[in-house]
Amino acid sequence: MxxxxxxxxxxxxxxxxxxxxxxxxxxxxxxxxxxxxxxxxxxxxxxxxxxxxxxxxxxxxxxxxxxxxxxxxxxxxxxxxxxxxxxxxxxxxxxxxxxxxxxxxxxxxxxxxxxxxxxxxxxxxxxxxxxxxxxxxxxxxxxxxxxxxxxxxxxxxxxxxxxxxxxxxxxxxxxxxxxxxxxxxxxxxxxxxxxxxxxxxxxxxxxxxxxxxxxxxxxxxxxxxxxxxxxxxxxNNAEKSIAKITGIGYATEELKHSVSISANGKCFQKSMKMAIGDLAMSEIDAVVMHAPGTIKGDEAEINAIKAIFGNELPALTSNKWKIGHTFGASGILSMELAILMLQQNEFIPVPFSAISKAPKKLENILVNAVGFGGNAVSILLSKIK
The missing domain is CATH 3.40.47.10 (Thiolase/Chalcone synthase)
Structure with missing residues (x-):
């Protein structure tokens, strides 16, 4: 950008x-x-x-x-x-x-x-x-x-x-x-x-x-x-802003099945890398995941995150356990959750998931979405300082 x-x-x-x-x-x-x-x-x-x-x-x-x-x-x-x-x-x-x-x-x-x-x-x-x-x-x-x-x-x-x-x-x-x-x-x-x-x-x-x-x-x-x-x-006006978009990423992967992405979430890997850009991986404090609640969908995104971040994973969360999957609106609601966490400086976990722990800080949050067709988008949101 x-x-x-x-x-x-x-x-x-x-x-x-x-x-x-x-x-x-x-x-x-x-x-x-x-x-x-x-x-x-x-x-x-x-x-x-x-x-x-x-x-x-x-x-x-x-x-x-x-x-x-x-x-x-x-x-x-x-x-x-x-x-x-x-x-x-x-x-x-x-x-x-x-x-x-x-x-x-x-x-x-x-x-x-x-x-x-x-x-x-x-x-x-x-x-x-x-x-x-x-x-x-x-x-x-x-x-x-x-x-x-x-x-x-x-x-x-x-x-x-x-x-x-x-x-x-x-x-x-x-x-x-x-x-x-x-x-x-x-x-x-x-x-x-x-x-x-x-x-x-x-x-x-x-x-x-x-x-x-x-x-x-x-x-x-x-x-x-x-x-x-x-x-x-x-x-482009920073006045009275509540957060800023500091990175964008997108990718489409070749599908083997019309309703699923690859087991390693190749499109997610590409979109996250593009959104993060030159920022150190350690600077990403949390990811608001797409995580639809399906076995393969959740696993593919987790595998993609592990491929990108290695053993030092950022905090991971999703809101679909709470409000379901809202299709075309879901990415915006995930972005809203990320903005609220940045503003309140508080991480919202998934109560029954043991995959993540609260981060030490909340300054940069990655938001993911993917849809049928293997098209992924990642948006990097940063706190206004």
Missing amino acids: KHPVYINSISSISPLGTSREEIWNNYKTNQHFIEKHDFTGREAFAARLSSKQTAEIEDLRNSESRFKGLDKSVLYSIFSARMALKEAGWDKGDSIGINIGSSRGATQLFEKHHAEFIKKGKVEVLASPSTTLGNVSSWVAQDLRVSGPDISHSVTCSTGLHAVLNGVVWLQSGFANKFMVGGSEAALTPFTIAQMKAMKIYATKDLKYPCQALNMEKDHNSMVLGEAAGVACIS
Whole structure:
């Protein structure tokens, strides 16, 4: 990187809450937000928004007539972007770029329209525009009346961190001064849950912690889905920043299987090396791992970390045991956890994992994400001193 990129704010909506204080307080407990829910007569574990948050999203939907036909993934993005803009102190109408992605996009709305087509043989007039992936960023741009570029994309589960990569490149190139980056996912639908179950990766055991992310002794896959959105305001301006991006890395590896990466996490090794750059390995205090809770997924990432760091591993953690895997939003929520740990100077461990111990300091934290397709992203975050 030519120079650091500064994070001026980060906001999210997830089962952890919406305010910075609420989210941090929920991280400090051993409570998780995963429960069994009914998906059209079939039970499955999932991490849903609270009833209070659901009501807030419905209030947003009903606040303007043009919002009524939007998918939840778009509404989550608008909600988070409004908070991020306010926290950053940026103004509506500014020249701000937007890149907010989603792995699945308008999942619920698409399934609704498809069900109607199967039943009636026709669809509503706005079925197509309301389910395009471009809605995620374009509606945020419309709501905030910004004049910069707006981009939506899907790079599966690394979507959120790919948005960060893209925003950083725009800022480093000088083509933009401010960017909003993030990810949104509202994919808790019967069809999506069935897809995950079909791959034999979904949690089925009714344990105290259904998602066993970073339990390296587990004998079963335990991925659980959650819903969330997160948006960060990034710029070249260090004033009022909460953290800084000091390294970015990315890589794609050749796949032997369509839904898994290599046993040694080759793409992770490449992305982490690129993000760390010339910094000494000993300067990396912690890694917020992707760690989906699957046996092979967790092992591959751990093997990659061991290959990079050797015997002196940084502290390792993940938040998926607490809020599930939020697909395209997951990397942004991991980044939010890293920023909170830097700000509070406190490490949040995984309560049932013995793989890591608290670090002596928290100044540089690596955040990882990877998605179907073997695409990994690593972002190095550093404390503002």
